[in-house]
Amino acid sequence: xSRLDVVHLGLRSYGEILELQRAVARARIARxxxxxxxxxxxxxxxxxxxxxxxxxxxxxxxxxxxxxxxxRFEVERGGDVTFHGPGxxxxxxxxxxxxxxxxxxxxxxxxxxxxxRALGAWHIPAERNQxxxxxxxxxxxxxxxxxxxxxxxxWHGFALNVSVDLSYFDLMVPCGISGVVMTSMExxxxxxxxxxxxxxxxxxSLGEAFGLAVHDLPEGVLTDKASTPPDTAGSLHCNTGFxxxxxxxxx
Numbered sequence: 001x002s003r004l005d006v007v008h009l010g011l012r013s014y015g016e017i018l019e020l021q022r023a024v025a026r027a028r029i030a031r032x033x034x035x036x037x038x039x040x041x042x043x044x045x046x047x048x049x050x051x052x053x054x055x056x057x058x059x060x061x062x063x064x065x066x067x068x069x070x071x072r073f074e075v076e077r078g079g080d081v082t083f084h085g086p087g088x089x090x091x092x093x094x095x096x097x098x099x100x101x102x103x104x105x106x107x108x109x110x111x112x113x114x115x116x117r118a119l120g121a122w123h124i125p126a127e128r129n130q131x132x133x134x135x136x137x138x139x140x141x142x143x144x145x146x147x148x149x150x151x152x153x154x155w156h157g158f159a160l161n162v163s164v165d166l167s168y169f170d171l172m173v174p175c176g177i178s179g180v181v182m183t184s185m186e187x188x189x190x191x192x193x194x195x196x197x198x199x200x201x202x203x204x205s206l207g208e209a210f211g212l213a214v215h216d217l218p219e220g221v222l223t224d225k226a227s228t229p230p231d232t233a234g235s236l237h238c239n240t241g242f243x244x245x246x247x248x249x250x251x
Contacts, residue, residue: 002035002099004212006203007219009041014048014073014084017041017092023226024094025155033225035215036099038206039092039157040199043084045168046071050146053080053176060171070171077148077156080176087164087184089198090157093206097152100210104154108133108145111158114209115143118160118201124188132177135160140183144175160202162186162195 009017017039027033047058047070058081065072070083084090097107112128115135119126119142126143129136135143148156161184169182185193207214 002212003215004038004203004207004210005035005215005217005222006038006040007217007222008199009039009219011042011044011086014043014046014071017043018073018075020223020226021092021094021155024222025150025153027226028094028096029151029153033094033222036096036210036212037094037217037222038203039094040203041090041092042086042088042195043090044071045069045083045085046073047081047083047172048073048075048077049081050075050077057081057173057176058171059173065171068168068171070168077146081172082144082146082159082175083168083172084159085164085168087162087195089160089162089195089202091160091202091206092155092157093147095154095210097149097154102152104147104149107147107154110209111145111147111206114205115145115158115160115202117208118198118205119185121201122185122189122193124185134175137183137188140181140188141174141177142183142185142188146175160185160198162193162198 021039024033024037028037045068047065049058112135116126119137124137126135126137133145134141143158143160145158146156147154161182163186164184166182166184166187174180174182185198203214
């Protein structure tokens, strides 16, 4: 069975891990990194805006963001505005789809299926929302998904709300979806849920979704193989994106 190298990064800044993603993706494309990789991380509070973000969907002023200690990044991914912060498990799968299926819609559905399966371990009834990317429970959005791809190698990924302060989502229209209600695992389960336990469950669920054996890898071993970040060709995030010159739209 092929391998999924899982790297647990702890609580880190968004900019630092954005550069790590790019470097690992570049190395995966070059075959300097021989296995698919999953980076698992919590971020300090940050708002990111993709190439197609609408300014009106970031409700907060720069002054309000600063007052709440929220960084702001404009990144190369497609799509709109999203938030990452402590208590949210963020996963960056760096998967070579040439070894699986060269279909980004299929890839997104696999990510959704993996998150839905993992949520089941806490008896949270998760599901897809027809026409939208991500995972919902009882009509509320619990996980956001968006990927970037070049030469069929993916990066960016998913954000699963475990115990995150949901008030941060009031700073924006998440993923540009008007009226969306965000939720978290702890809110739905009405109990404390350790993020480390969720991290383990999600890693194994993702490995199962892609037929990969999960293998924990020290960060240093990975960074030794990855150096130069990739360029910014092609993306798919939230509800709109472009991949290798072709467009893929989500309602």
